[in-house]
Amino acid sequence: MIKDFRQAPPINSEAVFVGMATPKNRLAAFVLDLIIIVPFVRLLQSPFRRGMVDSALLEKTADLAQYEFLNTVTFLVVFMLYHSILIYWQGQTIGKIFFHIKVVSLTGQLTFITTLTRTFFMLLGLSLFAVPFLTLFSHPLRRALHDRISDTVVVGLKEYAGFPNDKEKLWATGLTVFALVFPVLILVFLVRVVSNPSLTNDFNLFEAESAQFLPCEFALKKGQTSMESAIELFLAERVTQDCLQDFAQESLWNNQDIELSKFAMALSVYEKAEKSNNYLRSICEESPEHHLCHFSLWLIDQESPKPGNSTSTPLQLLTAPDVENFIKVFAASYALQNNDFILVEKWLGLVSRQTRLQDRVSQLFFHSLLGQEQWDEARLVYRTHLNLQEDDLVAHLINHSNFQEWSVEKRLQILDFFSPAQKPVTSRMPASENNAESALEVYRQSLIEGL
Amino acid sequence: MIIPFLDGFLTFSKAPITWIIILFNVFLFSQNNGLSREVQLQFESWYQDDDFLQTQGRLYKQFSQKRDVAQVVDNSLVGRLAFRDSQFLLQAPLHQWSGDQVAIKKWREDVKDFMLLRAYYPALFLGVSDLQNDFISLLSYQFYHEGLTHLLGNLLLLLIIGGFLERKHSGLIVFLVYLIGGGLAALMYSRLHGLSGAPLVGASGSLCALLGFLTATQFKKETRLFYFILPSKEYMGFIFVPTVYWVLWLCMLEDITGLWSQSSLYSGGVAHMVHLLGFILGCCLGIIYLQFQRWSRWQQNPQSI
Numbered sequence: 001m002i003k004d005f006r007q008a009p010p011i012n013s014e015a016v017f018v019g020m021a022t023p024k025n026r027l028a029a030f031v032l033d034l035i036i037i038v039p040f041v042r043l044l045q046s047p048f049r050r051g052m053v054d055s056a057l058l059e060k061t062a063d064l065a066q067y068e069f070l071n072t073v074t075f076l077v078v079f080m081l082y083h084s085i086l087i088y089w090q091g092q093t094i095g096k097i098f099f100h101i102k103v104v105s106l107t108g109q110l111t112f113i114t115t116l117t118r119t120f121f122m123l124l125g126l127s128l129f130a131v132p133f134l135t136l137f138s139h140p141l142r143r144a145l146h147d148r149i150s151d152t153v154v155v156g157l158k159e160y161a162g163f164p165n166d167k168e169k170l171w172a173t174g175l176t177v178f179a180l181v182f183p184v185l186i187l188v189f190l191v192r193v194v195s196n197p198s199l200t201n202d203f204n205l206f207e208a209e210s211a212q213f214l215p216c217e218f219a220l221k222k223g224q225t226s227m228e229s230a231i232e233l234f235l236a237e238r239v240t241q242d243c244l245q246d247f248a249q250e251s252l253w254n255n256q257d258i259e260l261s262k263f264a265m266a267l268s269v270y271e272k273a274e275k276s277n278n279y280l281r282s283i284c285e286e287s288p289e290h291h292l293c294h295f296s297l298w299l300i301d302q303e304s305p306k307p308g309n310s311t312s313t314p315l316q317l318l319t320a321p322d323v324e325n326f327i328k329v330f331a332a333s334y335a336l337q338n339n340d341f342i343l344v345e346k347w348l349g350l351v352s353r354q355t356r357l358q359d360r361v362s363q364l365f366f367h368s369l370l371g372q373e374q375w376d377e378a379r380l381v382y383r384t385h386l387n388l389q390e391d392d393l394v395a396h397l398i399n400h401s402n403f404q405e406w407s408v409e410k411r412l413q414i415l416d417f418f419s420p421a422q423k424p425v426t427s428r429m430p431a432s433e434n435n436a437e438s439a440l441e442v443y444r445q446s447l448i449e450g451l
Numbered sequence: 452m453i454i455p456f457l458d459g460f461l462t463f464s465k466a467p468i469t470w471i472i473i474l475f476n477v478f479l480f481s482q483n484n485g486l487s488r489e490v491q492l493q494f495e496s497w498y499q500d501d502d503f504l505q506t507q508g509r510l511y512k513q514f515s516q517k518r519d520v521a522q523v524v525d526n527s528l529v530g531r532l533a534f535r536d537s538q539f540l541l542q543a544p545l546h547q548w549s550g551d552q553v554a555i556k557k558w559r560e561d562v563k564d565f566m567l568l569r570a571y572y573p574a575l576f577l578g579v580s581d582l583q584n585d586f587i588s589l590l591s592y593q594f595y596h597e598g599l600t601h602l603l604g605n606l607l608l609l610l611i612i613g614g615f616l617e618r619k620h621s622g623l624i625v626f627l628v629y630l631i632g633g634g635l636a637a638l639m640y641s642r643l644h645g646l647s648g649a650p651l652v653g654a655s656g657s658l659c660a661l662l663g664f665l666t667a668t669q670f671k672k673e674t675r676l677f678y679f680i681l682p683s684k685e686y687m688g689f690i691f692v693p694t695v696y697w698v699l700w701l702c703m704l705e706d707i708t709g710l711w712s713q714s715s716l717y718s719g720g721v722a723h724m725v726h727l728l729g730f731i732l733g734c735c736l737g738i739i740y741l742q743f744q745r746w747s748r749w750q751q752n753p754q755s756i
Binding site: 024027028031032035039040042043045046047049050053054057058059249252253255262265272275278279282 | 452453502505509522523524525528549550551552553554556557678680681683686700701704705707708711712713714715716717
C-alpha cells in the first residue's frame with residue numbers, strides 16, 4: 001500500500017494486469033472518491049439547500065419537494081459524471097489511482113456508454129443496500145452486478161486478490177440469502193399483522209375512538225363558527241382541546257369576541273393551571289358580572305386559599321365528561337352561596353354521578369348545615385351525598401377548622417350525635433371545660449388508635 | 452476522513468506562543484463554563500416553552516419590518532428567531548402590542564427575566580454581538596468557546612497550524628495573525644453583514660486567518676495530511692498535497708458552501724462569512740509578510756532579488 005500519492009503511477013502509464021482488485025481496495029477507492037466529490041456536490045447543492053430551508057420555514061411543501069428532488073439529482077449527476085468520465089478516460093478515478101486499481105473492459109476498449117451504464121448500476125446496487133456487491137466474494141473474477149452488465153473487471157495493479165475461496169463463497173452466499181430472506185420475512189410479518197382479526201379490530205376500535213372528534217378545520221371555521229358553538233362542541237367532546245385552543249387563540253390575536261375567547265382559552269388549557277387561571281382572572285377583572293368566571297375562581301380559591309398560590313387545576317372539573325351534572329352541581333353551589341338549602345338539596349339530588357366537584361359542594365353544604373346546627377339535615381346530607389364511613393366522618397369533623405372554633409360542649413354534642421354506636425362522650429366526663437378538653441383528646445386518640 | 456497534520460502536535464518547548472494561546476482559551480473556558488451551562492439551562496426552559504415562543508413569534512411579526520418573517524407560518528420558529536434581535540427584546544416592555552393581552556402580559560414578565568439573565572451569559576460579555584462590539588470584545592471573542600466540542604475542535608487545529616507556522620516563522624507572527632486576522636474579520640463582518648443578538652464567539656475566525664497565512668506563505672509547497680479511509684493499518688497514513696489545494700478543498704469550500712446555502716431567514720449557528728473574511732485577511736497578511744521578507748532581503752543585499 002502506498003503511503004504517498006506521489007508514488008502512484010501516472011494515469012497514462014501502461015498498467016500490467018496482475019489479478020483482480022481486492023474488495024477492500026475497491027471499497028477504499030470508493031470511500032476516497034466520495035470524500036473528494038462530496039464537498040463539490042455540496043457546493044452545487046447550495047442554492048437548493050437554501051431553497052429547502054426557506055420552503056420548510058414558509059411551509060411551501062410543493063417547493064420543498066422540488067428542492068429535495070433537485071438536491072438528489074445534483075448528487076446523482078455529479079457522481080455519475082465523475083465516475084463515468086474518469087473511468088472512460090483512463091479506467092481510473094482518483095480513488096482508484098490512489099489504491100492502484102483499474103477498470104478494464106473484457107470486450108475491448110471502454111466506451112462512454114459502457115462506463116455510464118456501469119456507474120448507473122453501481123448506484124442501483126448501492127440503493128439495494130449493496131447486496132449486489134456481495135458477488136465480489138463469490139464470482140471467480142470478483143465481479144459485482146455493474147461489472148457484469150458493463151462487461152468489465154477491476155484489476156489490481158500492485159496488489160491483487162486470489163480466486164475466492166470456499167469460506168469467502170460461503171459467507172457471500174449466506175449474506176445474500178439473508179439479504180433476500182429478511183425482506184420476505186418482514187413482508188410475511190406485515191401481512192400477518194394486517195390479516196390478523198384481533199389486531200385489525202384494535203385498529204378499527206382506535207379509529208372509532210378517534211372518529212368521535214370532528215376534523216378541526218371542518219368543525220370550526222374562521223369567520224363562520226361562533227365562539228359559543230366552539231365551546232359547546234368542545235364540552236360535548238366533538239372537537240379536541242388543541243382545536244379549541246387554536247380557534248380561541250386566533251380569535252384573541254384578531255381582537256374578536258375577546259371575553260368568550262378568553263374563557264375558551266381557559267377551558268382548552270385547563271391542564272396548565274397557571275395559564276388557565278390567568279385567562280379566567282382576566283375575564284373576572286374585566287367583567288364583574290360573569291358568574292361562571294367567578295364561580296371558577298371561587299373554586300380555585302377553595303382549592304388553594306393562599307393568595308397567589310393557584311397551581312391546582314380545579315378547571316378540570318369544568319371539563320368533566322358529564323356536563324349536565326356539572327351544571328346541576330354549579331346550580332347547587334350557587335344556591336349554597338345564597339343559603340338556599342332546599343334548592344341545594346334539590347340540585348344535589350338530581351346529580352346522577354359522584355364527581356369531585358359534587359363531593360366538594362356536598363362537603364361545603366354539610367359544613368354550612370353544621371354551622372347552623374341543623375343536625376338532622378347535616379346527617380342526611382352526609383349519608384346521601386358524602387361517601388364517608390362513620391369513623392371517617394368523626395375524624396373529618398374533629399380535624400375541620402370550623403369545628404375547632406365551636407365551644408367544647410357543642411363539639412361534644414356533635415360528636416355524640418354523629419357517633420351513636422359508641423357510648424355518648426358526655427356521659428363519661430364531668431362538666432368542667434378542662435376535663436372536657438382532655439376527654440376530647442382521649443376521644444381523638446382512641447379514634448387514631450382505632451384507625 | 453482527511454485532516455491537516457503538518458508537523459503534528461508540537462510540544463510547549465517547540466511552539467510556546469501557540470500553547471500559551473491554547474492555554475488561555477482553556478482557562479477562559481474553564482472559568483466561565485459553569486456559569487454558561489447554568490444560564491443555558493435557564494435559556495432552555497424558554498426555548499422549550501411553546502406558549503412563550505408562540506407569543507414571541509406573533510409579536511415579532513408585528514415588530515419586524517422584514518417581509519420574509521411575516522410569511523413564516525410557524526410562530527414558534529419566528530419566536531426563536533426573535534431571540535437574535537436585541538432591539539426587539541429591549542423594546543418589548545415599552546412597545547404597545549395588539550392581540551392576546553393575557554399572553555402578552557405573561558410574555559412581558561418572561562422577557563424581563565430573560566434580559567436580566569442574559570447579562571450573566573459569558574458569551575454575551577466576551578463575544579461580539581449587536582449590543583457589545585467594542586474593541587475589547589473584538590479581541591476577547593477569539594478566546595472564548597461555547598461548549599467542549601467547539602473548544603477541542605478549534606484548539607486541535609490551532610495546535611497543528613499555529614505550531615507549524617511558529618516553527619516556520621515565529622511565535623510573534625502567529626500571535627499577530629491570530630489577533631489581527633480574527634479581530635478584523637469580526638469587524639468587517641459587523642460592517643458587511645451586521646451583528647445580531649446571538650454572540651459571535653470562538654477562535655474559528657482567527658484559525659481561518661492562520662490558514663490564509665499558511666496558504667499565502669506555503670502556496671504550492673506540499674504539506675502533510677492524515678488520511679483515514681478504512682479502519683485498517685493499510686488504509687490510513689500520511690500524504691503530501693500542495694497547501695493551496697487542500698486548504699481550498701477541505702476547509703474553505705465548506706465555508707463557501709455554507710455561506711451560499713444560508714437562508715435569508717435563518718443563518719444557522721456558524722458564521723461562515725467570518726471564516727472567509729478571516730481567511731482572506733490571513734492571505735493578505737501572508738502576502739504582506741512575504742513582501743516584507745523580500746524587502747528586508749533586498750535591504751541587506753540588493754543583488755539577491
